[in-house]
Amino acid sequence: MAATVSLHPLLxxxxxxxxxxxxxxxLVCACADKPVKVKVEGDVAHNHACGCTKCWKPSGATFSVVAVVPHDKITVLENGDKLEIVDKSALIQRHACTGCGVHMYGPVEREHPFQGLDFIHPERFEDDGWAPPGFAAFVSSIIESGTNPDDMPAIRARLSELGLTPSDCLNSALMDYIATWTAKKSGVLKS
Ligand SMILES: N[C@@H](CCC(=O)N[C@@H](CS)C(=O)NCC(=O)O)C(=O)O
Ligand SMILES: [Zn+2]
Ligand SMILES: [Zn+2]
Incomplete structure (x- = not known):
């Protein structure tokens, strides 16, 4: 029997x-001393496994678990002075804890279909019960962080077994949402 494929401790x-x-x-970062705490009001949306190299993952994980919430639902409660933006030129302004490296929230501020949303990692919530991941995105990107390309069929099979339909970009619903926004902006589609 093939070795069990490991994706993420939670999955x-x-x-x-x-x-x-x-x-x-x-949301609480991983620092034992002065952890960063960020309050999120309401449940997360579009929760998914992301294989890209930029999203934060716990050590040993191949995928991140990442979801969105509206920016106005986020409040930094404690130790926000430890946060620093990972890459100011990126679409997602990932605010990482300089102590432990956990990404606490990542707003999309520039003009984009996701403008006004923040990317967060619900596994850092103190409480359970958040909407679980529903698909897997940027799956081919795990090769960029060292996964052997030969392992990809088994990894995609395991994602499918978990009900996380694998995609090498976003899922169809989000890609349609982005394309609709773009078509309306260009005037091809009348709103
Ligand atoms: N193959 C690239 C893909 C990176 C990528 O496009 N990530 C997606 C999913 S999180 C994205 O929307 N990135 C925007 C950003 O990083 O700001 C990688 O793994 O680094
Ligand atoms: Zn920390
Ligand atoms: Zn990602």
């Missing part, structure tokens, strides 16, 4: 369970 044992009525929680 390897089956997907985490969501809870109807989850109304938000507090």
């Amino acid at each position: 390897d044992q089956g997907l985490p369970k969501g809870r109807a009525g989850f109304s938000g929680s507090i």
Whole structure:
């Protein structure tokens, strides 16, 4: 039998369970001393596994687990002075803790279909019950962080087994959303 494919500590044992009525929680970084705390009101949307090299992952994980929330639902509660933007030229302004490296929130500020949304990692919530991941994005990108290309069929099969349909960009719903925004902006599609 093939060795069990490891994706992420939270996904390897089956997907985490969501809870109807989850109304938000507090994201806490991994620092033992003076952790950064960020309050998020309401549940996350479009939660997914991301294979890109830029999203934060816990050590040993191949994928990140990342979701979005509206920017106005985010409040930095404690130790925000430890945060620094990883790459100011990136679309997603990932605010990382300089102590432990965890990305706490990543707003999209420039004109883009995702403008006004923040990317967050719900596994850093103090509480369970957030909407679980529903698909896998940027799967081919895991090769860029060292995955052997020969392992890709087994990894895609495991993602599919978990119900995380693999894609090498975003899922169809989000790609359609982006294309619709672009078509309206250019005037091809009348709003
Ligand atoms: N193959 C690239 C893909 C990077 C990428 O495009 N990531 C997506 C998913 S998070 C994105 O939207 N990035 C925008 C950004 O990093 O600001 C990599 O792995 O570094
Ligand atoms: Zn930290
Ligand atoms: Zn990513």
